[in-house]
Amino acid sequence: MAQLLGHTRTRVTSRHALITQDTLNFLPAVGLVKSRLATLLSSGLGSKFFSGLLLFEADGAATLPESGTETFLYVLAGGCTVDAGPAQVKRIAPGGYLYIPAHHSCILSGAEAETQILIVQKAYRALPDIFSPRMIVGRGGQVQPQPYQGDPDTRIQPFLPDEPGFDMAVALFTFQPGASFPGAGVHGAEHGLFFLQGQGICRLDDSWYPVKDGDAVWAAPLCPQWFVATGKTPAQFLLFRESNRMPEVV
Incomplete structure (x- = not known):
């Protein structure tokens, strides 16, 4: 069924974006x-x-x-x-x-x-x-999950080595229902996320978005971001960012 008046959760701004499956x-x-x-x-x-x-x-x-x-x-x-x-x-x-x-x-x-x-x-x-x-x-499944910042309800599985030759980091995050990042984060490198399962609320700048499996998120450098898992099943997303490099000066 066509969505009324073209409604979608997709949002694109100059500093962040949420891309949903219905607009692909x-x-x-x-x-x-x-x-x-x-x-x-x-x-x-x-x-x-x-x-x-x-x-x-x-x-x-x-x-x-x-x-x-x-x-x-x-x-x-x-x-x-x-x-x-x-x-x-x-x-x-x-x-x-x-x-x-x-x-x-x-x-x-x-x-x-x-x-x-x-x-x-x-x-x-x-x-x-x-x-x-x-x-x-x-x-x-071959990568052992580790508690993220000491929280056993939020776990991270890095897929690429943290070595100087690698300038990209990719990791799988798993949040138990109700688990969240401890606070809003501001990072020097942009972040991309792709949600694999579950649902939650994602803060980007001063906006809070409901997100679920199949959604993609982009956050520009220094964009405040935060996530909490909602629902009754764990939430998972892949996160990718630049790593092991100083910010470029232009």
């Missing part, structure tokens, strides 16, 4: 075969990141060419084969993730029908005398 448009793009891409975050918001959802038909494929862009993929549903070079051919399923360093190519193929993958990309910021990051393939 899945479109064809170069390199996609029997698959389409919906944009969640992009430079149009002022973000250094691009993120989107890849939706595949049966036997769909996607080619990610070699470039100065690093890529993180997280399988939301279905599965596909990843070919990232010699000895780097793997099948990834829901909960599986893949980090592809800059200047590496990757082909996704043999997708199951309705496979959905979250893609996050950013131009890699190399440092002198620091080795470039390596490719990483993993599953969320």
Whole structure:
């Protein structure tokens, strides 16, 4: 049923955004075969990141060419084969993730029908005398959850190493019902979130938004942000941000 007068929870401002599933448009793009891409975050918001959802038909494929862009993929549903070079051919399923360093190519193929993958990309910021990051393939269940800031009801699972070569951090947060961040946070790096399950309230600047699975959130640098899980089931989201780099001076 069409929403009355075009109502949506999607909100876009100069310093934050909430993108909801009802406003997504899945479109064809170069390199996609029997698959389409919906944009969640992009430079149009002022973000250094691009993120989107890849939706595949049966036997769909996607080619990610070699470039100065690093890529993180997280399988939301279905599965596909990843070919990232010699000895780097793997099948990834829901909960599986893949980090592809800059200047590496990757082909996704043999997708199951309705496979959905979250893609996050950013131009890699190399440092002198620091080795470039390596490719990483993993599953969320292989990463031990740790209490976040000492709270056992809020747990974090980092998916990428905290090493100088990595300039991107990606982590899975899990909040038990009623759990929250201890207070509003203000960060020097922008943050992107994608909600995997549950629901809650997210503060961005001076606005409080109801959020749920399938929502994407963007917060600009120094944008106050906070979250509390509501409902009767745990809330989970993937968070990505720049890491191990000083802010750029312009």
